[in-house]
Amino acid sequence: MDIESVDPTQVPEGAHLIDVREQDEWDAGHAPSAQHLPASELIARLGDLPEDGDLYLVCRSGGRSRQATMWLNANGYDAIDVRGGMDQWFESGLPMVAEGDAEPRVL
Structure with missing residues (x-):
């Protein structure tokens, strides 16, 4: 099944970004x-x-978010997969935060 996907740098500011x-x-x-x-x-x-609006789904590398995107789209949602996940997000130099005082990283 073909789904819409974008690179992390293409996620619009203010988008509904869902981390799965x-x-x-x-x-x-x-x-x-x-x-x-x-x-x-x-x-x-x-x-x-x-x-309302598009949902942008992200995971670590793209597998889980792709599956969730397919399921949501099949059930009436407008979901878009974030290609490469948080691995690509981090490599693109996009902002990240961690819980507590820890330095953000991708697990």
Whole structure:
């Protein structure tokens, strides 16, 4: 199935960025504006998703976000995969934050 995808540098400012990684990955480092919604909880937490606009999904390298994007699109959402995930986000020099005082990194 073909899905829409963008490079991390193409995610528009103010976009609904959904990080589908697990808690330890999120804690280590994430985009400052991202919403955390692990792929393992996605179906149970659909009510936590914004109801309007495109959803940009990101994981570590792109596998989980691609799967979640396909599922969301098949169920009526407008989802876009962020190619290369947080690995590419970090390599592109985009801003990241970590929980606590830790230096942000990608797990």
